[in-house]
Amino acid sequence: MATKFYVEDLAQHVGEEVTLQGWLYNKRSGGKIKFPILRDGTGLVQGVAVKSNLSEEVFNRIDQLTQESSFVMKGKVRKEDRAPGGYELDVTDIEILKIAQEYPITPKEHGVEFLMDRRHLWLRSSRQHAILRIRHQIIKSIRDFFDGRGFTLVDSPIFTPAACEGTSTLFETEYFDLGKAYLTQSGQLYAEAAAMALGKVYTFGPTFRAEKSKTRRHLTEFWMVEPEVAFNDLNDNMDLAEDFLVYIVQSVLKNRSAELKTLERNTAFLERVQKPLPRISYDEAVDILHKKGLPFEWGNDLGGTDETVISEQFDRPLMVHRYPAEVKAFYMKRDPQNPKVALAVDVLAPEGYGEIIGGSQREDDLDLLLQRIKEHDLPQSAFEWYLDLRRYGSVPHAGFGLGVERTVSWICGLDHLREAIPFARMIYRLTP
Ligand code: 4AD
Ligand code: MG
Numbered sequence: 364m365a366t367k368f369y370v371e372d373l374a375q376h377v378g379e380e381v382t383l384q385g386w387l388y389n390k391r392s393g394g395k396i397k398f399p400i401l402r403d404g405t406g407l408v409q410g411v412a413v414k415s416n417l418s419e420e421v422f423n424r425i426d427q428l429t430q431e432s433s434f435v436m437k438g439k440v441r442k443e444d445r446a447p448g449g450y451e452l453d454v455t456d457i458e459i460l461k462i463a464q465e466y467p468i469t470p471k472e473h474g475v476e477f478l479m480d481r482r483h484l485w486l487r488s489s490r491q492h493a494i495l496r497i498r499h500q501i502i503k504s505i506r507d508f509f510d511g512r513g514f515t516l517v518d519s520p521i522f523t524p525a526a527c528e529g530t531s532t533l534f535e536t537e538y539f540d541l542g543k544a545y546l547t548q549s550g551q552l553y554a555e556a557a558a559m560a561l562g563k564v565y566t567f568g569p570t571f572r573a574e575k576s577k578t579r580r581h582l583t584e585f586w587m588v589e590p591e592v593a594f595n596d597l598n599d600n601m602d603l604a605e606d607f608l609v610y611i612v613q614s615v616l617k618n619r620s621a622e623l624k625t626l627e628r629n630t631a632f633l634e635r636v637q638k639p640l641p642r643i644s645y646d647e648a649v650d651i652l653h654k655k656g657l658p659f660e661w662g663n664d665l666g667g668t669d670e671t672v673i674s675e676q677f678d679r680p681l682m683v684h685r686y687p688a689e690v691k692a693f694y695m696k697r698d699p700q701n702p703k704v705a706l707a708v709d710v711l712a713p714e715g716y717g718e719i720i721g722g723s724q725r726e727d728d729l730d731l732l733l734q735r736i737k738e739h740d741l742p743q744s745a746f747e748w749y750l751d752l753r754r755y756g757s758v759p760h761a762g763f764g765l766g767v768e769r770t771v772s773w774i775c776g777l778d779h780l781r782e783a784i785p786f787a788r789m790i791y792r793l794t795p
Contacts, residue, residue: 370406373440373450380455382437383408386487387428387463389470397425399457401436402487407447410436412454424457430469431487433460475781482786483795493622494782497615498771504614505588505765508607509565514590517557519550519566525745527552528692532572534583546571549764552694552749554591555725558760559752565590577790579779580667580717582768584788591762597706597724600761601682604710604720605640607765608680612636615774628776632714635679642682645704648673664690671715680719684708693739694732695723708763716773722763729753 368381385403392398395414400407414422428434438452468484478485485491509516526533528548538544550566557564567588574581590603612633615623623630643651645665651673652659659669665683674681688697688705695705710720726732732753736743743750771783781787786795 370401370403370408370448372405373408373448373452376440377442377450378440380437380439381452382435383452384435384460385433387430387432387434389430390425390428392425397422399425399428399434399436399454401434401452404492407489408450408452409446410438410452410454410457412457417454417456421457424459427459427462428457429463430466431463433463434458435460475779479781479787479792480794486785489625491782493625494771494775494777495785496622497619497626497775498767498783500615500619501611501767501770501774502586504611505567505607505767507614508610509563509588509590512563514563514565515557515561517554517561517564517566518568519547519553521547521569521571523547525742527694528572530741532574534571534573548572549587550589551591551762551764554589554762555749555760556752558591558593558762559756559758563590563592575790578667579781580769580772582780582784582787582789585769585780585784586767587764588767589762589764591760593758593760595724595761596759597684597708597761600722600724600763601642601684601708604682604708604722604763604765605638608640608710608720609636609638611770612774623775626775628774632678633774637679640680640682640710641677642684644684645686648683651676662687662689665709667717670711670717674711674713674715674717677713679713681711681713682708683711691723693735693741694725696726697731706761710763712769712773714773714776716769718766719769719773720763720765722761724759724761727753727757727759729757 368383370383383401383403385401388400388402388407390397390399397412399410401410412422412425435458436452436454437456438454441451441453443451467481522538522544526545526548532548534546536544547570549570550568554564554566565588569584570587571584574583616630616633649659649661652669655672657672685698685704686707688703691705691707695707698704698706706724708722709718711717712719726735729750732750736746768780768783772780777783
């Protein structure tokens with residue numbers, strides 16, 4: 364097979380003649396010189412086609428190329444500091460593969476709904492390309508982080524018999540003769556079982572919430588990574604979350620600086636993501652809100668605006684721990700020092716991006732867990748297997764969930780989660 368060349372590797376081929384396959388991103392033409400810009404998925408490169416160097420037929424072919432037509436461009440690689448990727452191709456041949464019909468997305472401004480309806484095409488734009496590459500880097504760094512620390516990846520099921528994160532956001536489906544099944548809201552309960560088998564585990568997959576809210580922070584389908592560690596308490600959990608976030612951000616800064624530049628992301632905010640991340644209790648967070656004049660009542664959950672006001676007081680991600688137990692999930696352990704609060708922690712991203720991590724130490728006492736299941740009006744029978752984890756060698760354990768799209772959105776500096784996932788699912792969007 365002939366060697367394939369890609370735009371991102373051109374630096375290693377200066378002076379050589381290479382053949383690139385791709386799509387026409389844009390072109391400019393003078394009389395005796397034409398500049399077709401090729402996009403191949405790894406980058407953009409401008410071809411320089413000089414009339415006197417080419418047959419008339421090849422030179423004229425460039426005129427036929429419409430935006431997004433597929434073609435092959437052959438030429439000699441030349442370093443050109445003024446060019447977008449730093450290199451240009453002195454064209455020796457052009458072969459047309461398919462002429463594209465009139466492309467609906469042009470360099471002019473389009474509305475977001477127009478673009479979301481054409482998301483399958485919109486992905487080709489430089490901005491979306493950059494976001495997807497950063498998303499990939501984030502996912503890779505998540506896996507590298509845990510794999511490098513002896514965690515085992517354990518996949519949790521998508522069809523589940525019961526709720527994990529409250530019954531109000533469940534997607535329901537008929538499941539043969541077995542009655543109802545629900546799309547998973549979180550792999551946590553299964554991660555807990557796996558942690559009792561393997562010690563340090565993580566589960567990573569799509570999760571579903573029938574969110575009726577139309578906010579910029581909510582999707583109905585999103586990806587979540589959830590580590591769970593046997594014998595970890597709340598402090599260990601916060602230490603892990605801190606190391607984890609610093610690792611992800613540093614990995615993006617190191618490997619995806621060109622993409623961050625494409626997005627015009629102010630990386631000064633990201634450079635600051637270093638240990639230690641501040642840790643405050645919910646009580647302290649409430650004090651901040653009161654000092655800022657907000658009429659917040661102790662016992663309520665923090666809303667989006669509250670989170671923004673609190674996190675504005677800090678220059679890096681912030682951990683808020685020990686929330687009122689009443690507003691948190693059934694599985695969270697209460698603080699033995701103050702049973703009104705749960706040993707929970709949320710990590711709030713700076714710059715108003717809100718909660719990116721939610722986690723806790725888990726209730727490890729059988730009787731207390733049974734009591735919580737009753738208080739939350741959950742069907743005990745569906746949780747018998749989960750209760751077994753407390754019947755057979757229960758130990759303290761803790762974990763958290765990081766939302767991939769919230770993290771992508773924050774690191775890329777996006778306005779809305781819909782651009783942080785290739786094909787967003789929201790209350791009012793199921794296509795493409
Ligand atoms: O805080 P949540 O609901 O926590 C859990 O699901 C736990 N079971 C995790 C655990 O302890 N293993 O969700 C965790 C994270 C949030 O911090 C947020 O980043 C993301 O998941 N998230 C969403 N992302 C996009 N759209 C939604 N509707 C989301 N709901 C939660
Ligand atoms: Mg949460």
